[in-house]
Amino acid sequence: MTGDSTQLHLTSDDVDAWLAGVAAPELQRHVDQCSACFELVQAEQALAAQLGTLPLYTPKVDFANRVMASVYIPDPFAIRSLQAARRRLLGSRKAIALAASLALVLLGSMSASAAWTLANRDTLVAAGNWLAGQAAGWAWLGLRSAVLNLIEQPWFAGFRSLVETPGRLAIASAALSLMYLSGILALRRLLAVPPRPVAHANR
């Protein structure tokens, strides 16, 4: 309410202030002089009182149990263990400082690595090619050494005479294949599960 206290009626904020019991003295003076506002505040007070007397209702007795049946409660032991571990790890300033330093070093090195990679792609490609070339050279050297070693063996001359002509090679291959197949068949027999009689199979 602003201006002459007898000319302007109460605003809704004034009524709120009145209901809350914090009305300014000029509001009181206005209400004393203005019958419309006096009736308004009387009616508002009566309404607030009536609303305040409305009862609270109670749900059925098993309400809490029905709610609790659908509520997931975390395991207190697991929570306590986690909290204890966290306290142990981050319990002192020294531990926090160490963890923060490690995190900073890790983050810094990752960032530096990413930045260097982006800035030196050509160098990385050249290094990759050099590594691949070296690996191929070492593989070839290894293969050559193995073959030379094989040739130097005393039985190699006999073996070579076995496969010297195509006919001998065919016979040797056939003999080897036959041996392989015989081995497979023998293995299958050895590993086969003995048949069991099935209950009620002979009704």
Next chain:
Amino acid sequence: MAAKPDLAAKSDQDIVALARAGEEPAYRELIRRYERPIFSLLYRMVRDRELAEDLAQETFVKALNAIESYRPEFKFSSWIFKIANNAAIDHLRRRELDTLSLEGSPHAETPDAIEATALQIGARQESPLDAVEARELGGQIEAAIARLRPEYRSCILLRHVEGRAYEEIAEILSLPLGTVKTYIHRARNELRQALAHLRE
């Protein structure tokens, strides 16, 4: 359900902290503190006892299962009333039940269902005369509240039945403070007019 004395003396924030630590009695204490206010609000919003129980149960289950996401800088009461009010408003929007009957749910088809869903007024008075008077007066107030728009109804119930501050109501209903004040004043005007005959 009686609460343990040590829990009853604690603040909502302390109880929530215990619930987060996995203490079941803390969950039950939160239910004990808010089951009547939440159920009363929902009952007055939807006017169907069974439905209000279902919505109250849904409210508590939702709140308690999301207790980890509750932010302690806000009042727990605001948070749970907000969940309850949203449940009621969602239901009313779905059913388009803007004005409701004191004589039970409009969806109740049998006499038993009508009785079960009817609002029970003045059931806790001391003498039969008090009970009759309270039933008559309370019934007319409840009827007048039932005729309000749902938004006005939420505001007036939170303000004058639950005794919540304007700022808290604004937070609960996610409305600007000015809108809440307007709704409450309009609701009070409508209620005053509806109950004018009681003062004459």
